[in-house]
Amino acid sequence: MFKFDKLIWGDLGWGDEFLWATVMTLTVSILSMGLGMCLAIITVWAKIVQSKITRLIANFYTTVVRGVPELLVIYLIFFGGNSVVMGIAKIFGYNGYIELNALTIGTIAIAFISATYSSEVLRAAYLSINKGQIEAAKALGLNRFSIFIRVLTPQIIRHALPGIGNVWQITLKDTSLISVTGLVEIMRQSRIASNVEHSPLTFLITAAVLYLFLTTFSGKFFKILEVNYSKGYN
Amino acid sequence: MENFFIILNEYLIIKNFIEVFKGLDNTLYLLLISLPIGFVLSLIFALGRVSKFVFKIPIPYFIIYYPFINFFLFKVSIAKLISAYIFVIRGTPLLVQIYLIYFGLGSIKGVRESFLWYLLKEPFWCGVLALTINTVAYGAEIFRGGIQSISKSQIESGQALGFSKFMMMRKIIFPIAIRKVLPAYGNELILMVKATSLVSLTTYMEMTGIARRIMAKTFAPVEAFIAAGILYLFLNFLMVQFVKYLEWKYNPHLRLSN
Numbered sequence: 001m002f003k004f005d006k007l008i009w010g011d012l013g014w015g016d017e018f019l020w021a022t023v024m025t026l027t028v029s030i031l032s033m034g035l036g037m038c039l040a041i042i043t044v045w046a047k048i049v050q051s052k053i054t055r056l057i058a059n060f061y062t063t064v065v066r067g068v069p070e071l072l073v074i075y076l077i078f079f080g081g082n083s084v085v086m087g088i089a090k091i092f093g094y095n096g097y098i099e100l101n102a103l104t105i106g107t108i109a110i111a112f113i114s115a116t117y118s119s120e121v122l123r124a125a126y127l128s129i130n131k132g133q134i135e136a137a138k139a140l141g142l143n144r145f146s147i148f149i150r151v152l153t154p155q156i157i158r159h160a161l162p163g164i165g166n167v168w169q170i171t172l173k174d175t176s177l178i179s180v181t182g183l184v185e186i187m188r189q190s191r192i193a194s195n196v197e198h199s200p201l202t203f204l205i206t207a208a209v210l211y212l213f214l215t216t217f218s219g220k221f222f223k224i225l226e227v228n229y230s231k232g233y234n
Numbered sequence: 235m236e237n238f239f240i241i242l243n244e245y246l247i248i249k250n251f252i253e254v255f256k257g258l259d260n261t262l263y264l265l266l267i268s269l270p271i272g273f274v275l276s277l278i279f280a281l282g283r284v285s286k287f288v289f290k291i292p293i294p295y296f297i298i299y300y301p302f303i304n305f306f307l308f309k310v311s312i313a314k315l316i317s318a319y320i321f322v323i324r325g326t327p328l329l330v331q332i333y334l335i336y337f338g339l340g341s342i343k344g345v346r347e348s349f350l351w352y353l354l355k356e357p358f359w360c361g362v363l364a365l366t367i368n369t370v371a372y373g374a375e376i377f378r379g380g381i382q383s384i385s386k387s388q389i390e391s392g393q394a395l396g397f398s399k400f401m402m403m404r405k406i407i408f409p410i411a412i413r414k415v416l417p418a419y420g421n422e423l424i425l426m427v428k429a430t431s432l433v434s435l436t437t438y439m440e441m442t443g444i445a446r447r448i449m450a451k452t453f454a455p456v457e458a459f460i461a462a463g464i465l466y467l468f469l470n471f472l473m474v475q476f477v478k479y480l481e482w483k484y485n486p487h488l489r490l491s492n
Contacts, residue, residue: 079455
């Protein structure tokens with residue numbers, strides 16, 4: 001039933017393929033988490049700034065992307081993304097055919113999803129900072145940039161870290177969905193291997209164990225970070 | 235601007251909408267079976283997670299030169315078993331679980347020959363099973379938080395009134411716990427609505443599957459997926475309203491006016 005001999009290293013087994021698939025999963029999740037954090041910062045800025053239009057756009061974005069299944073967002077970006085990119089290229093006077101590769105599309109799609117979750121976490125962290133601190137910093141004569149870097153950011157990181165850890169786990173698990181775009185990460189690799197070897201149970205359990213390994217150890221990493229960032233409070 | 239209207243062909247999107255709408259009942263069947271079962275099971279699992287009950291399984295063994303059978307007591311605590319289950323399910327993506335049940339269980343010969351095969355050969359029942367297993371793990375963790383947050387004095391006053399264990403559950407623990415976990419469980423319900431779209435990858439034709447088929451037929455991805463997206467948003471909107479209604483119903487002391 002469970003064929004251990006199919007998991008050996010080299011040409012006879014699928015061990016090395018699974019290692020590269022794991023590296024690919026990690027790459028996609030780290031890239032999309034980073035891109036998602038950038039998007040989330042923009043979204044948070046749009047939500048807290050005193051403008052109705054940006055707030056409306058940001059709320060629309062988070063509501064829609066969180067209310068629609070992740071698979072649908074990935075399908076939409078995978079099948080519709082190329083035409084959007086070509087439309088943009090047409091504006092700049094390029095009429096050729098452009099095809100984005102699966103890694104780019106997958107990263108953008110997952111980033112769009114994870115940004116909605118991160119933005120909620122970051123917004124909550126921002127709101128939990130006492131307004132008196134910003135006023136105190138202003139009274140000390142700090143400009144807006146140094147207030148953001150020296151006063152707000154360290155506290156936002158400390159408050160947001162547990163939530164960001166959760167978002168990271170969700171992102172890591174969502175990367176399994178971009179197997180539908182043909183990117184060879186753990187999920188896709190296990191489907192390929194099980195189709196070749198006619199033994200789905202072996203490779204799907206391998207995939208599950210790999211995901212479990214990744215989520216567990218990244219969880220431990222975030223625990224360490226949390227302890228590190230709350231040193232001043234214990 | 236003209237270009238935009240060609241891309242978003244109005245006629246096509248209405249046609250797609252009607253076609254995707256026919257898949258709504260398939261999505262709803264998935265939810266209507268897996269959510270109630272998941273709710274009941276997650277309450278039971280949450281109780282198991284906080285219980286201190288330990289299974290003692292006697293395992294007989296022999297020692298040479300000793301005329302009697304000895305028993306080694308193998309202790310399994312229910313709380314640890316359930317937390318292991320929760321750990322595994324929460325650490326793996328739902329897609330892996332669906333594939334494991336749909337492709338993995340089908341590849342075992344014993345399952346194919348047993349009565350289970352009548353259910354597991356259908357992608358629908360595989361989807362229901364996977365969704366239930368998934369929601370029970372998340373739900374049990376949520377309900378555990380609710381049960382553990384009940385203050386000791388409330389349980390003590392229940393004991394002082396002479397409640398039996400079952401009455402205590404029914405009258406004190408469950409009402410307070412459910413009230414406390416409603417927002418978190420509402421989130422989980424919305425995640426479940428979104429999770430049903432993954433069952434389309436096992437050839438079950440619900441809304442995402444139909445949108446995918448329309449895309450393959452007409453090669454107009456944006457219209458097909460927007461039509462499905464609007465329906466999912468609508469479903470989630472209904473879910474949010476339902477949870478809000480429950481919160482209003484179970485928190486009479488927080489209502490602003492009657």
